[in-house]
Amino acid sequence: MIIVMKKGADKEQLAEVKKQIRELGYKPHVIHGETRNVIGAVGDERGKSVLQAMESLPGVESVVPILKPYKLASREVKPEPSTVDLGGGVTVGGGQLVVMAGPCSVESEAQILETAHAVKAAGATVLRGGAFKPRTSPYSFQGMEEDGLKLLALAREATGLPIVTEVVNPRDVDLVARYADIMQVGARNIQNFALLKMLGQLDKPILLKRGMASTIQEFLMSAEYILAEGNRRVLLCERGIRTFETATRNTLDISAVPVLKEQTHLPIIIDPSHATGHASLVPSMCYAGVAAGCDGLIVEVHPCPEKAASDGPQSLRPAEFAAMMAKLREFAKVAGKEL
Amino acid sequence: MIIVMKKGADKEQLAEVKKQIRELGYKPHVIHGETRNVIGAVGDERGKSVLQAMESLPGVESVVPILKPYKLASREVKPEPSTVDLGGGVTVGGGQLVVMAGPCSVESEAQILETAHAVKAAGATVLRGGAFKPRTSPYSFQGMEEDGLKLLALAREATGLPIVTEVVNPRDVDLVARYADIMQVGARNIQNFALLKMLGQLDKPILLKRGMASTIQEFLMSAEYILAEGNRRVLLCERGIRTFETATRNTLDISAVPVLKEQTHLPIIIDPSHATGHASLVPSMCYAGVAAGCDGLIVEVHPCPEKAASDGPQSLRPAEFAAMMAKLREFAKVAGKEL
Amino acid sequence: MIIVMKKGADKEQLAEVKKQIRELGYKPHVIHGETRNVIGAVGDERGKSVLQAMESLPGVESVVPILKPYKLASREVKPEPSTVDLGGGVTVGGGQLVVMAGPCSVESEAQILETAHAVKAAGATVLRGGAFKPRTSPYSFQGMEEDGLKLLALAREATGLPIVTEVVNPRDVDLVARYADIMQVGARNIQNFALLKMLGQLDKPILLKRGMASTIQEFLMSAEYILAEGNRRVLLCERGIRTFETATRNTLDISAVPVLKEQTHLPIIIDPSHATGHASLVPSMCYAGVAAGCDGLIVEVHPCPEKAASDGPQSLRPAEFAAMMAKLREFAKVAGKEL
Amino acid sequence: MIIVMKKGADKEQLAEVKKQIRELGYKPHVIHGETRNVIGAVGDERGKSVLQAMESLPGVESVVPILKPYKLASREVKPEPSTVDLGGGVTVGGGQLVVMAGPCSVESEAQILETAHAVKAAGATVLRGGAFKPRTSPYSFQGMEEDGLKLLALAREATGLPIVTEVVNPRDVDLVARYADIMQVGARNIQNFALLKMLGQLDKPILLKRGMASTIQEFLMSAEYILAEGNRRVLLCERGIRTFETATRNTLDISAVPVLKEQTHLPIIIDPSHATGHASLVPSMCYAGVAAGCDGLIVEVHPCPEKAASDGPQSLRPAEFAAMMAKLREFAKVAGKEL
Structure with missing residues (x-):
């Protein structure tokens, strides 16, 4: 100081x-x-x-202030990159590029199974899907809750893909943990410290999304809350920050990838769907993320985006996702990652 | 649409x-x-x-989209301004200007009592003080928790001032409600919908702080979560938004006052302490808030800011607060409010 | 360092x-x-x-960096506030509150004369009006240029009000200076250093508007460009910064007033019209600016806003302006300023 | 509407x-x-x-508003991408990836020649270098002006690389045009419409940098100013926007690449040096830009960054640049571009 x-x-x-x-x-x-x-x-x-x-x-x-306030998340404490086992033979943070894909919300058995099979066929290694949905409006669809978790578990059984899903309320941590392989903290909960502390006591990987207005330093401080409780399996997810630009839903802070790579040993995931808000912009942002050096992607895919209960405009159709994955494989190879 | x-x-x-x-x-x-x-x-x-x-x-x-997504918060549904009874004879939203003052954190019996007496003597009508502190760093002081609530209750008994204090975790809603007259939702919890829904079922006024990156529309949607559960006693608090400017901790969005006055019937409070982050800037922002038409202020006061456990740089000393209140009285009168 | x-x-x-x-x-x-x-x-x-x-x-x-990079603009070099003579007996930076008012663009003789008389009658002491208009679109009205300057001069003759008008191109500095009492630099030209240097060699007061993305420090560095060339008559104008909020055209950074008052001796003007973009929000922002301690206001007034060639939505009608001025007088008095 | x-x-x-x-x-x-x-x-x-x-x-x-306000810049008017001949056999907007490289400022004959030879050897096809430098502080180095232009011309002669350099003042357009192959408009001049109009009448390609606070729509409107005057050879350059994040100098808006590709036929260049402000972050942002689909890059290279007169911290050393180019070639190939 x-x-x-x-x-x-x-x-x-x-x-x-x-x-x-x-x-x-x-x-x-x-x-x-x-x-x-x-x-x-x-x-x-x-x-x-x-x-x-x-x-x-x-x-x-x-x-x-002169010193960085985080410790456990820092490269100074742990110079080599952390790898995190996500289950189902999937590891993030090493040579493998992890692609998590699936719908914003779980809506029905048919929807989640169709999507799970499609994304698996295209090369995704983790299935995403929301059961508890934090929505800006109290009048919007709030998710299928435990029924959604059950459908995710069904889709995991059918495809072998580990599942990542969001937990919103500290009260639901145990419930969600019974089903999920990876627990997601959404952008709105980046400073829900009660939730972070509970997840720090869990023996599960945590996908922590950066808040819309979080600085990179604050993002790492939120990760530090989880790490300080003993859970070292934290994945950082850049999903766009709030700026004055309105052409995109948020502004993907792609330079957060190399900044984080310098400052922390934790793996870094890019979410181009929430960052851009438009499906047509998603593939190029996937490529950019991988070229920038990220360890994984999380992408929204829906069999029929125009009828999606949430986030339709930013969801890829399965065929679009498959086309993106084919090109992504080439970029990943140049970036030194296996897909 | x-x-x-x-x-x-x-x-x-x-x-x-x-x-x-x-x-x-x-x-x-x-x-x-x-x-x-x-x-x-x-x-x-x-x-x-x-x-x-x-x-x-x-x-x-x-x-x-053409229509505003909120309903119960809107002027269209309820054209006349809402007044909210805060207890202790204090009403906000009408002709009375409410000044909430006190330390960022409750630190000791001596500290909270000294501050409570001082702010009351200067004209404050509500005592503020944090017992559960959401802090960016897990290594920072996290508040005295229930012991802090007890000290607040003691200060209320000593001064007659109703107390406002923050609740962070849905689990603690009942606990905090046993002590507080007004429940505060901090900026970090603006989209903690589980918390908002629980507060919507409570029979207590809620002081809802705008998130650092919340648009005014999103702010009203968060209020709508509380209103939709049945609790109509919501106070909106503008406390600065995150911008590129670094001379202040946040940027006080003073124009949110007339914008909100047009769109909603709910009372509006200004928090110049968190908005600016520097005590020397607080008095002029209090005056500006009142001139802009707000219904109340929430101001941090600490007997010894250089030793405060949190937010020292933005806390007024009791004498500075009293001097500010004297001038504020004159501005309030021109603004048509009684202090 | x-x-x-x-x-x-x-x-x-x-x-x-x-x-x-x-x-x-x-x-x-x-x-x-x-x-x-x-x-x-x-x-x-x-x-x-x-x-x-x-x-x-x-x-x-x-x-x-530890030190502030500006010198001549700083309080350290000149602790007491600067007062600037604007002509016509108007001085800014002392006990007088200066109100500059008039249309965004000069459109016709009738329009500027009607407005000039109206704003003078309501208590304005400087007439504003644009002759060279920097417009986002090449297809929008670009101003009457020298014909507009002549009409401004005519209005000055008719009312005795000194005039402030914008200069956009270094080439036009001499031309504009032949007519204007105060030369305005618009927000888009805050880092048009060629223009700033020329204005630094002029013997006229300069109204320098903060850029939409200028930090307060950069704002002062732009003032320093003018000061360093020898012209010490610089007025700083806060007119809103660009943020994520879309309810207002820009976000009025009201706390820039006390920040600037601490850091610089230069007078500070508030422009609530460009800051908010909506006429209904302008009066309360005028009151807030004065309560915050500004030295003057610049307000757009148009006899028929729905037919204005530019910035209609943010222009007050003459009667609205007069009503605002009546209330402003009371706030100014409390703030220790004469209007 | x-x-x-x-x-x-x-x-x-x-x-x-x-x-x-x-x-x-x-x-x-x-x-x-x-x-x-x-x-x-x-x-x-x-x-x-x-x-x-x-x-x-x-x-x-x-x-x-419903319609986009730009016309000539839009895909609707010209659906196929524009290619622009930059001289020296270099064309941008087609299958060739153009890399512009060189120092922020021209400082001496030795410096510019050494850099020009180095960047050419590494595969750059355009030489960049500033002779007129718009600097935030009037006390900072302002560029070598015409002497700098002469040194750039010398370097062009020595290497065959066409040169891009910034013009700041409308007065200097003719002077700069006598030396430059590509005229650069800096971020600070994005709405210097007098300058844009003059450049619209020139028979030279224009590299137009997005302003720090320009929306994509405003950026295209500034391009429209040049196009509307008759000059159709406009290159758009994304160089970072101003956000709350301070880990980087600006935030590279990488999603502007696909957004612009949808909306305009003009070629798109990425400037990772000004966007990030730190040399260590530049290579990964070059890769990301190319993966996102940009048509070219502009990168700062200096033989001795720690002694650079401007922007040292963001300048690559020649060896770092060469290493970056080797990897870039592989990414470009996957992106369907030739380097």
Whole structure:
């Protein structure tokens, strides 16, 4: 932490800041500049927010954090990339490119089975499908809940694909965990810390979606909540951030892939469906994600998008998905990944 | 809902769109334009997301929603402003300007009592204080939990001020409701729909904070979740949105006040502390909020900000708060509010 | 400037960074932290971008600027607020609240004269009107150009109000300066440095509008371009920034007022018309701006907004403007300004 | 254009809106909805801003544009992709992937020649280099101006590479055009319409960079300014947009590539250097851009980034560039482009 003093701050103010730094268990180190003084506070950065509060002291202009606040998620603690076993022989974070595909919502047995078989045939290795749907409107379809989970389990039995599905309410963690191979945390719950802590105590991989307004640092802090509870199987999912652009539903922050690769050892998944909101934009964003170095994709596929209960406009038809997968295989190969 | 056809879409495509509109229970109405056709779908807009899915049909360029998706929150359903009784003789939404003040976190009996007496003496009519703290970092102070609630109750007893405090986890709703007069939903939980639904079944006023990336429409949709469950006592709180500007913690969206006043009957509270992140900016934003027409303010006050466990830099000292209140009284009078 | 070394950076890398700092004319000052080293570079910060380039050196994690890059605009150089004489007995930056009002575009003699008389009668002290219009579409009305300037001069003669009008092209600076009392730089030209430099050599007040995506620091750097050329009469105008919110045209960054008041001595004007884009939102934003401490307002007024050649939806009718001014007078008084 | 009436708007208000629509030369077409009426205005959409002004009429809730405001840039006017001859046998927009590379600023003969030879050897086909530099600070290096242009011409002579360089001031268009093969418009000048109009009258390809806060639609409208003047050789360059994320200098909007490919026939270039601001992130963003379907890249390369006069942190060293190009060749092949 660096404390920048105001130009013209006097000796007493400087002394007071140094005293407070010492009281908080840090060692002050003053750099006397030409126009103002700057004080480094040396020590273990736990209790950081308390140092930040020194901005309230007279003569202090600003307090600048130097260190990254996450630990377990960082490359500094674990330099080599983490690989996570997802079940069904699928591993993410190594040489395998994982493609998770399926409908936004589970709607019926026929729908989920048809989709599961289709995406498996095209090369997907995980089945996605929502049973608990967090919807902006209370009047929108909210998901089939446990019945949806049962249908997902049926589709897993039929295809052998492990399943990923979202859990929304801490109360439902046990229920969803009985069915799911991978537990998904949606973008809206990125700072639902009660949920994150419960998932940190689970023995299941967690697919954590970045919030629409989460900085990369905050995203890693949310992952840290899960890791700190003991669950080290966290997959980070970039799914678009909120910007001023309206041509797409969100803006896919593709550069988050190399930034995260530098900062964390956790595997990185790209969700081009929620990022763009339009099926026609999905294939090129899949290719871009893989070229950028991601470890996997999660893609919405629906047998009849114009009748989908949710997210129809961004869902690929099975034939479109298969065509995309064929081209993706070539890009994956150049990126050094196997599909 | 307006469906815009692509230039060059053929008759069969148009016929298919009309057919689908009818199947979904709407009446299609075609406007033949010079370069393309546009189809209005007339009917009750429930099931809106399904119409949106028609974007997937061949020949369709875009689907443009026309109606606002919220109902109970809207001025159309209830033209006159709602007033909400907060307890202790305090009513918000009418001629009274409500000022909620207190520390970010409850830290000790001495701290909360000192603050409560100070803010009451300066004219605050509600005491704020956090017992469950959703923090970005798992290593930061997470609040005193039930012990904090007990201290808040003690401060209420000592001062007569009703208390507002945040609930984070659906599991804790009953616990917090045993102590709080007003239940706060923080910005991070704006789309924690499980929490919103539980609060909708409660007989307590809810202070709902806008998410950092919530549009005003989404904000009202979150309020709609509470209203739709039967609880009509919702207070909307603008607390800054996330933008590219870094001089402030968030950007206070002051124009949300008149926008909300046009669209909804619910009372509007401004939180200048979280919006700006710096105590020196808080007083002028209080004045601006009142001049813009808000019904209340929620302000962080701490007896010793440089030692605060959370949000020190944005907390006013009691004397600063009292000075602000004196000037605020004058602005409130011009705005037609009593303080 | 603070250079943060990577954890594990070796002695040679540290030595190289120190060597480079010295070569650039700064004095390195190392703070040995628990997990990594941090180096302060002490010296005159001119040539700052060169220090930033040290991020390219092996072992360097990041380079953190400490000092504000503007000088002449800063409170540190000039602590007391600047007052600027606008002509016609109008001074901004002191006790007087300046209200600039008029149509977006000058459209005809009748239109500008009617508006000028109306806004003067309501208490405006400067007349605004666009003759050169930078429009997003090449097919939109681009302004009356010199004919428009002549009509503005006519309106000045008729009312005594000094006039503010936009200059878009460096080529037109002399032409516009022959007519205008105050030269306006629009938001789109905030980093049109050629234009800023020319205006810096002029003996006229400049109304500089913040860009839609300018940080406050960049805004001040653009002012610095004008100041550095010798023209000290710069008025800063906050007119909304671009965010994800679509209910308003832009988001009025009201907290920019106190932030700027802390950082600069230059007067601050609020433009609620471009910020909101809707006439019904303008009055409350005028009140908020004044309560926040601004020195003036610039407001669009048109005798017949539904027929305006540009920006009709955000223009007040003369009667609406007069009603707003009556209430504004009361808020101004509380804010310690005379209107 | 769709005019949405307020719920409860009366017959007279509806009649007035219809009358105004007819007066403006459009044909009104009313759809009577269940809760409100909606009016389509059929006709040539020129004069669009005037229709927008109808929002000011009593009883009107909102005015919703349906048609895209650009014409010449659109796929509807020209369905097949445009190819642009850049000189030196280089064509963009067809099967060739164009890589433009070189330093941010031209600094010396040795620097530009060394870089030009290096990037050519690695496979670049256009040399970039700035002679007029728009810098945020007036105290930063502003470019070598005409001397820089002369050095670029020298480098072209030495290597045969056509050169792209930025023009900032309309006054300098002729000067820059005497040296440059491709004229660059920087992000800060995206709405410098005086400059765009002059470039529209030039017989040279224009590389138009998207503004930091430009929507894709506004970006195309700026291109339309050039096209409407007669110059059809416009290259669109996505270089990152401004968002809340601070880990990167800007956020590369990679989905702009497929969106633009759907909407316009103009070639699309990606600038990963300005988008990310960090050299280590550039290669993966080059790969992502090509996988997403862009027609070219523009990349900053400097022989000694830590001593660069501008943008050092985002410049690749020649060896890093060569390594990137080797891998890029493989991705380009999969994307169906030749490098």
